[in-house]
Amino acid sequence: MRLSIGPIQYFWERPRVFEFYDQLAHSPAEIVYLGEAVCSKRRLIKPEDWLAIGRELRQSGKEVLLSSLTLLEAASEVGSLRKLCGNDEFMVEANDVAAIQMLSAAGKEFVTGPGINLYNLRSLRLLARKGLRRWVLPVELGLDTLRDLQSMRPERVETEVFALGRLPLAYSARCYTARSHNLPKDDCQFKCLDYPDGRMLETRDGQEFLVLNGIQTQSAQTHSVLGQLPELEALGVDVLRISPQSQGSPRIIEIFDEARNGAGPEVLQQELISLLPAGACNGYLLQRAGMDHDDSQAA
Amino acid sequence: MELVCPAGNLPSLKATVDNGADAVYVGFQDDTNARHFSGLNFTGRTFEKAVHYAQDRGRKIFVAVNTFPRPEGFSRWQAAVDQAADYGVDALIVADMGVMDYACERWPDLRLHVSVQASVTTAEGIRFYHENFGVRRVVLPRVLSIGQVAHVVRESPIPVEVFGFGSLCVMVEGRCLLSSYATGRSPNTYGACSPASHVRWEETGDGTDTRLNGVLIDHFGEGEKAGYPTLCKGRFRVGEHVFYALEEPTSLNTLSILPRLREIGVSAIKVEGRQRSPAYVAQVTAVMRAAIDHCLQDPASYRPRDQWMRALGSVSEGTQTTLGAYHRPWQ
Numbered sequence: 001m002r003l004s005i006g007p008i009q010y011f012w013e014r015p016r017v018f019e020f021y022d023q024l025a026h027s028p029a030e031i032v033y034l035g036e037a038v039c040s041k042r043r044l045i046k047p048e049d050w051l052a053i054g055r056e057l058r059q060s061g062k063e064v065l066l067s068s069l070t071l072l073e074a075a076s077e078v079g080s081l082r083k084l085c086g087n088d089e090f091m092v093e094a095n096d097v098a099a100i101q102m103l104s105a106a107g108k109e110f111v112t113g114p115g116i117n118l119y120n121l122r123s124l125r126l127l128a129r130k131g132l133r134r135w136v137l138p139v140e141l142g143l144d145t146l147r148d149l150q151s152m153r154p155e156r157v158e159t160e161v162f163a164l165g166r167l168p169l170a171y172s173a174r175c176y177t178a179r180s181h182n183l184p185k186d187d188c189q190f191k192c193l194d195y196p197d198g199r200m201l202e203t204r205d206g207q208e209f210l211v212l213n214g215i216q217t218q219s220a221q222t223h224s225v226l227g228q229l230p231e232l233e234a235l236g237v238d239v240l241r242i243s244p245q246s247q248g249s250p251r252i253i254e255i256f257d258e259a260r261n262g263a264g265p266e267v268l269q270q271e272l273i274s275l276l277p278a279g280a281c282n283g284y285l286l287q288r289a290g291m292d293h294d295d296s297q298a299a
Numbered sequence: 300m301e302l303v304c305p306a307g308n309l310p311s312l313k314a315t316v317d318n319g320a321d322a323v324y325v326g327f328q329d330d331t332n333a334r335h336f337s338g339l340n341f342t343g344r345t346f347e348k349a350v351h352y353a354q355d356r357g358r359k360i361f362v363a364v365n366t367f368p369r370p371e372g373f374s375r376w377q378a379a380v381d382q383a384a385d386y387g388v389d390a391l392i393v394a395d396m397g398v399m400d401y402a403c404e405r406w407p408d409l410r411l412h413v414s415v416q417a418s419v420t421t422a423e424g425i426r427f428y429h430e431n432f433g434v435r436r437v438v439l440p441r442v443l444s445i446g447q448v449a450h451v452v453r454e455s456p457i458p459v460e461v462f463g464f465g466s467l468c469v470m471v472e473g474r475c476l477l478s479s480y481a482t483g484r485s486p487n488t489y490g491a492c493s494p495a496s497h498v499r500w501e502e503t504g505d506g507t508d509t510r511l512n513g514v515l516i517d518h519f520g521e522g523e524k525a526g527y528p529t530l531c532k533g534r535f536r537v538g539e540h541v542f543y544a545l546e547e548p549t550s551l552n553t554l555s556i557l558p559r560l561r562e563i564g565v566s567a568i569k570v571e572g573r574q575r576s577p578a579y580v581a582q583v584t585a586v587m588r589a590a591i592d593h594c595l596q597d598p599a600s601y602r603p604r605d606q607w608m609r610a611l612g613s614v615s616e617g618t619q620t621t622l623g624a625y626h627r628p629w630q
Binding site for chain 1: 368369370371373394395396397398400401417418419420421422423424427428430431441442443444450469470471473474475476477479480481483485488512515516517518531534535537538540541544545546623627629630
C-alpha cells in the first residue's frame with residue numbers, strides 16, 4: 001500500500017505551508033494532494049504557488065495531484081475550478097461533481113476525493129467510464145462495504161482509504177469559526193489562522209465532540225485505521241491517506257510506513273495516539289458510529 | 300412556480316392536494332428515502348391510492364428514492380424505482396448516480412429529478428446529471444444566497460426547484476455526516492438524521508438533558524421548553540461561550556422573497572416535512588398556495604401577510620423562521 005498526504009484542511013500561514021511540504025519531500029509518502037479544498041477565501045497560497053510546490057515534490061519523486069474545492073457556491077469559485085481542471089501538469093482530485101463534469105468533458109483522468117458520494121458498484125463503473133483512475137472510499141463506509149466494492153471494482157481503478165485525520169463531516173454556507181467569534185462570513189477576519197487544527201466544540205458536559213474549521217465541521221477525534229492495516233491490505237486497498245495536522249505529521253507518516261512494512265502495531269499505536277490532538281476514533285471502519293473507538297481491534 | 304408539498308401518509312397526501320399543492324412527494328416504507336421513520340411512508344395499496352388521489356385531481360406525485368445504496372442493498376433501490384415507475388408516478392427524485400443510471404436505462408421515459416441529497420450547487424454539476432441521465436429538474440441545496448441561486452437558474456440546462464419552507468439543514472445536503480458520526484445511522488444510507496432510536500431525554504436536578512447516542516446535545520433549565528436533539532441545533536461550548544454553535548432551532552421561510560424567486564426564474568418551490576402531521580402540511584400548503592397565487596397575480600404589490608407569517612411561525616421549529624443562506628448575513 002502506498003501512502004498519500006491529503007490536502008491541508010486548515011488555513012495555515014504561508015511559511016508553515018512551505019515548511020510542511022519541504023519536510024514532506026523527504027518522507028516515505030509516495031503521493032501528495034495539494035490545494036484548498038475547504039474555503040475559497042483562503043488565498044495565502046496562490047494557484048501558481050501550488051504548482052511550484054507540486055513541481056518540487058514531483059522532482060523529489062512524489063506523485064502530485066491538485067484537490068478541488070468541495071462546496072462550490074460563487075460563480076468565481078466555478079471559474080477557479082475551471083482553471084484548476086484545465087492545468088496540464090497535474091491530475092485533479094474532484095471533490096464536487098462539477099469537477100467530474102469538467103474533467104470528463106475534457107477527456108482527462110481524475111481521482112474522486114471524500115467529497116464525492118460513491119457508495120455502490122454501478123456508480124463506480126459509471127465514473128470508471130468517465131475517466132476515474134482512483135477513488136477515495138466515503139469516510140462513513142466500513143470494511144463490509146469496502147469488501148463488496150473491492151470484490152468487483154472496475155479494472156484499472158485504484159482504491160484509497162482515508163486512513164488518518166480528523167474526519168471531514170460536513171460543509172455549510174455558514175462559517176462556524178467566524179460565527180464563534182460573532183462575525184459574519186463576509187467579515188471573517190481570517191479567524192481560521194488562529195486555529196491550525198480547527199477550533200474545538202465541546203458538549204456542555206465537557207466531551208470534545210467536533211471541530212470547527214471555517215465552513216467545514218470535523219470530528220474532534222482523529223480517525224485512524226492503523227489497527228486495520230492487515231485487513232485493508234488483504235482487501236486490495238492501494239493507497240492510505242494521511243490528512244495533515246499542524247504538529248507531528250512527519251512522525252505520523254513514518255509510523256504508517258513502519259506499520260505497512262510489518263512493524264508490530266502495539267507500540268506504534270501508543271505513540272500515534274500521543275501525537276493526536278484529542279485522541280482517536282475508528283468506528284466508521286467497523287460499521288459503527290464514527291466517533292466510537294475500538295481499542296481491541298485498533299491494537 | 301409549482302408548489303411541491305410533502306406527505307408521509309395518506310391523510311397528509313390528501314391534505315396537500317386539498318389545500319392546493321401542484322405536486323406532492325412521498326417515499327416508500329424503507330431506507331430508500333431520506334425520511335425513513337417508523338410509521339411513515341407508503342407501501343402497496345396505500346401507495347396506489349396516493350397516486351390515484353393526486354392524479355385524479357390533476358396534481359402530480361413524485362417519489363423520493365434519494366438515499367445512497369451500498370452494494371448489498373442495491374436491489375432494494377431498484378425495486379423502489381420499478382414500483383414507482385409501474386404505478387405511473389410523475390417523477391422520481393433521485394440522489395445516487397448509480398440509481399439514476401439504473402432508472403434511465405430501465406425506464407427511459409420516466410422523468411427524473413435530481414434530489415437535494417445529490418448536493419449539486421452549480422450549472423456544471425447539473426450538466427453532469429442532465430447529460431448522463433437526462434434529468435429534467437434539479438433541487439438545489441440550502442447553501443446558496445439568492446444571487447447565487449439566480450446565477451445557477453440562468454446557467455442551468457433544466458428547471459430549478461428550491462426550498463421554500465420547513466426545517467432547515469444548515470449543512471450541504473447529502474454530504475453531512477454529523478448524525479452518522481454520532482449514531483452510526485447515516486442520513487445518506489439509512490435515511491434518518493438524529494434518529495429517535497438514539498435519543499434520550501433525562502431529567503436532571505435542574506432541568507432536562509437531551510442526548511443523541513449518549514452525546515449531550517442540549518440542556519434545558521426548569522421552565523425552558525426542551526426541543527428535539529437534532530444534532531446541528533444543539534447548544535455547545537466553543538471557547539468561553541455556550542451557544543447554538545451551528546444553528547438555532549428555526550425553520551426556513553421564504554415568503555418575503557417569493558417575488559424575487561419568481562423573477563429569477565425558479566420553477567418550483569418545495570416544502571420540507573414528510574415527517575410532519577396532516578394538520579401541519581394542510582396549514583403550510585394552504586399558506587404557501589395563497590402566497591404563491593398572490594405573488595404570481597401581482598408581484599409588484601405582493602407583501603407577506605401577517606396572518607401567513609403568524610401561521611407559519613406557529614408551526615416552525617423554536618417558533619422562529621429565517622431566510623437561511625438566501626440572505627447573505629445569515630452565512
